[in-house]
Amino acid sequence: MWQFFHKLGSPKWFYGIATRLMPWLLVVGAALLLAGVVWGLAFAPKDYLQGNSYRIIFIHVPTAFLAQSVYIMMAVAAVVTLVWRMKLADVFVKAVAPVGLVLTFLALFTGAVWGKPTWGTWWIWDARLTSMLILLFLYGGVIALDRAINDEKSAARAVSVLVLVGVVNIPIIKYSVEWWNTLHQPATFKLTEKPSMPAEMWVPLLLSVLGLYFIFGWLACLRMQTEIIFREQRTRWVKDLVMAGRP
Amino acid sequence: MTGNPVRVHPVAEGVSVAGAMKAVFLRDVKVAFRQRQDLLNPLLFFVMVVTLFPLGVSPEVSFLREAGAGILWVAALLSVLLSLDHLFRHDFDDGTLEQLVLQPQPLFLLVLAKTLAHWMLTGLPLVILTPVLGVMMHQPGNSIGILCLTLLIGTPVLSLIGSIGAALTLGLRSAGVLLSLLIIPLYIPVLIFGTGTVAAASEGAPVGAYLALMGAFLFLALTLAPFASASALKISMSNS
Numbered sequence: 210m211w212q213f214f215h216k217l218g219s220p221k222w223f224y225g226i227a228t229r230l231m232p233w234l235l236v237v238g239a240a241l242l243l244a245g246v247v248w249g250l251a252f253a254p255k256d257y258l259q260g261n262s263y264r265i266i267f268i269h270v271p272t273a274f275l276a277q278s279v280y281i282m283m284a285v286a287a288v289v290t291l292v293w294r295m296k297l298a299d300v301f302v303k304a305v306a307p308v309g310l311v312l313t314f315l316a317l318f319t320g321a322v323w324g325k326p327t328w329g330t331w332w333i334w335d336a337r338l339t340s341m342l343i344l345l346f347l348y349g350g351v352i353a354l355d356r357a358i359n360d361e362k363s364a365a366r367a368v369s370v371l372v373l374v375g376v377v378n379i380p381i382i383k384y385s386v387e388w389w390n391t392l393h394q395p396a397t398f399k400l401t402e403k404p405s406m407p408a409e410m411w412v413p414l415l416l417s418v419l420g421l422y423f424i425f426g427w428l429a430c431l432r433m434q435t436e437i438i439f440r441e442q443r444t445r446w447v448k449d450l451v452m453a454g455r456p
Numbered sequence: 457m458t459g460n461p462v463r464v465h466p467v468a469e470g471v472s473v474a475g476a477m478k479a480v481f482l483r484d485v486k487v488a489f490r491q492r493q494d495l496l497n498p499l500l501f502f503v504m505v506v507t508l509f510p511l512g513v514s515p516e517v518s519f520l521r522e523a524g525a526g527i528l529w530v531a532a533l534l535s536v537l538l539s540l541d542h543l544f545r546h547d548f549d550d551g552t553l554e555q556l557v558l559q560p561q562p563l564f565l566l567v568l569a570k571t572l573a574h575w576m577l578t579g580l581p582l583v584i585l586t587p588v589l590g591v592m593m594h595q596p597g598n599s600i601g602i603l604c605l606t607l608l609i610g611t612p613v614l615s616l617i618g619s620i621g622a623a624l625t626l627g628l629r630s631a632g633v634l635l636s637l638l639i640i641p642l643y644i645p646v647l648i649f650g651t652g653t654v655a656a657a658s659e660g661a662p663v664g665a666y667l668a669l670m671g672a673f674l675f676l677a678l679t680l681a682p683f684a685s686a687s688a689l690k691i692s693m694s695n696s
Contacts, residue, residue, distance in 0.1 A: 291687075339644070346641035353637050357628045366691045367624050371638060374620055374684055381645065 218295045220437040221446050227430040234430065238423025245271075245417030253409050262326040265319050267414055271421040273316035276344060277382060279309040279425065283351075284376045287369035297433075299365035300440070302372065303355055304432035308425065310348035317341055336385035337393040340378060347375040361440070476561040477569040484573035487546070494542060498535040498578050499585060505531040506589050517594050524593030525603050525654035532582045532607055533614060533643055537636055539578045540618040543570065544626050544689070557693055564686035571619045571682065572612075579611030602657040606650040609670045616681035617642050623688035646673060 249267030256263040283305060289298035320338065321331045332338065354371055358364035386393050406414075441447045471479070488495055509527045510520060547553040556566050583604055590600040621639035625631040653666035 339648075343641045343644055346637075350638040350641060353634055354624060357625070357630070357634050363691050363694060367688060370620070370684055370688050370691065371624060374642065377645075378641070 218293075218297060220296060220300070220441055221444075223297055224434055224437055224450075227434055231427055231430050234423050234427035238420050238425075238427055240420070241416050242420030242424060245413045245415070245420055248413035249410075249417060253413055254407070256410075259327055262323065265323045267417050269316060269319040269323055270414055271418045272312050272319060273341070274418055275421050275425055276309060276313040276316050276341070277379060279305055279312060280344065280347070280372075280375070280379060283309065283372050284379075287372040290365055290369040291373075296440075299369070300433050300436045301429065302351075302365070302368060304436050305429050306348055306351045306355070308428055308432070310345065310352065312425075313341060313345045313348060317345065335393055337382065340382040340385050343378050344382060347378060351375070471561070473561050473565055476559065477565055480556070480566050480569040481573045484570055485577065488573070488577045495577055495581075498539040499581055501538055502531050502535040502582055502585065503589065505534055506593070510593075520594045521596070524590065524595045525599060525658075526651045528586060528589055528593065528603060529607070529610075529647055529651050529654075532579075532586075532611060533647060535582060536578060536611060536614040536618060537639060537643075539574070540615075540622045540635060540639070541632055543574050543619055543622045545622075548626050548692075553689070554693060557690060562686075563689065564682040567619065567623075567686045567689065568678075568682040571615050571685070574619070575612045575615040579607075579615055582611060583607045596658065599654055599658050602663060603654050605667070606653045606670060609667070609674050610646050610650045613646050613670075613673050613677045614643060616677040617646075619685040620681055620688055623685040623692060626689065626692040646670075649673070 246267055250264050253264070253267075255261055283302050286298040286301045289295050290302065317338070320341075324333070325331055351368055351371055355364050355368050358367055438447055438450075506527060509523070513519065513523075544553060547556070557563055559566065586604050586607055587600050590603055595603065618635075618639055621635045621642075624638060625635045628634060649666060649670050653663050653670065656666055657663050
């Protein structure tokens with residue numbers, strides 16, 4: 210167990226694992242996402258109330274879901290950075306924050322596109338929308354702080370503190386639809402209950418959420434590898450790796 | 457600068473934690489009163505920002521009555537934000553902060569004392585000034601009372617959360633803008649509940665639940681924020 214833990218802290222070991230893992234993540238993720246989205250957009254039944262416009266749910270829910278869970282993953286990594294000073298955790302936070310920002314933006318954008326036909330407006334200052342907007346700002350703040358500090362180690366720890374402080378927003382987003390009367394509908398998936406939609410709707414939705422998780426995993430590996438190569442550019446194994454790629 | 461140089465109180469081994477906190481608090485107050493302009497600036501800023509709204513949007517009584525409380529809250533938030541840069545900066549520049557970090561007393565309590573001093577010197581004057589501006593914004597009497605109460609509970613939360621941002625951005629280039637970027641998202645919930653309380657009161661709805669929530673914010677910030685700012689300070693100090 211402890212040996213595994215130590216290995217996990219080694220960027221070189223992670224680089225090798227990621228190289229082997231990435232094709233699988235990409236293939237499985239692309240297959241699931243493609244299946245979910247095509248099924249959802251083209252074959253799932255129409256909604257009796259919203260007609261075809263509800264189909265954006267197959268993009269909106271996965272991005273919104275990931276946007277929040279990426280932040281939670283970052284928070285876990287932040288704890289690991291602060292407590293164990295593990296290099297990889299910090300690489301993860303740095304690599305993944307821009308991905309989270311883009312996902313949050315996509316969730317807000319698809320939400321606006323969906324809001325126009327169903328609510329008759331692009332944007333309302335509703336609790337769920339506002340708290341997602343705050344999440345977008347938090348991602349922006351994390352990236353800005355990381356860029357502003359030159360020293361790698363201090364940047365890692367300062368960013369970790371900021372990420373942990375921002376965690377207060379996550380329960381607010383999660384429960385905003387239950388605590389306040391909002392236009393936004395309640396959560397689509399709950400662990401404890403059966404979804405209120407028919408299976409032809411929720412199965413493709415679940416597929417696209419899972420698919421996006423895999424794609425995110427692939428993207429995280431790719432970005433972490435880039436960051437690792439950059440940070441370890443003076444080590445022998447990175448030099449060997451780069452030279453081996455040359456003809 | 458006029459007056460005698462401020463003596464740094466000997467916060468040393470033999471001093472109790474409460475004694476150390478008191479020494480830090482009194483020193484910050486004393487330093488602030490030696491630089492009165494710094495005390496005045498956030499207040500002037502507060503008044504000026506509030507003035508912009510009747511002139512820039514509409515001086516109509518009906519508009520001001522509806523938007524006044526929100527405008528005052530936003531202006532107070534911005535002037536606290538503006539004053540945060542001073543919270544650690546001078547002590548950081550002249551090395552006092554380094555001495556504080558080295559004290560045997562827990563840093564988070566010393567940071568708490570500093571933050572409370574900061575609130576007393578910026579947040580509290582804002583609250584005291586609010587009734588005057590409230591009248592200028594045509595707020596009804598009971599709204600002004602509730603507004604002052606929410607600011608009284610809310611501004612310490614702003615100072616406490618702000619201390620985290622001030623500690624994180626200490627010694628960075630363009631720290632001011634960065635500080636705002638980091639802290640404003642965390643201020644939004646306080647603002648929402650602060651103005652929500654006043655809106656509920658002006659509609660005649662009960663405000664007990666709102667005030668209780670704001671109190672919860674205050675105690676959450678009071679217990680957790682000093683830890684975060686203390687660890688952020690240590691990070692920033694090791695950086696420089």
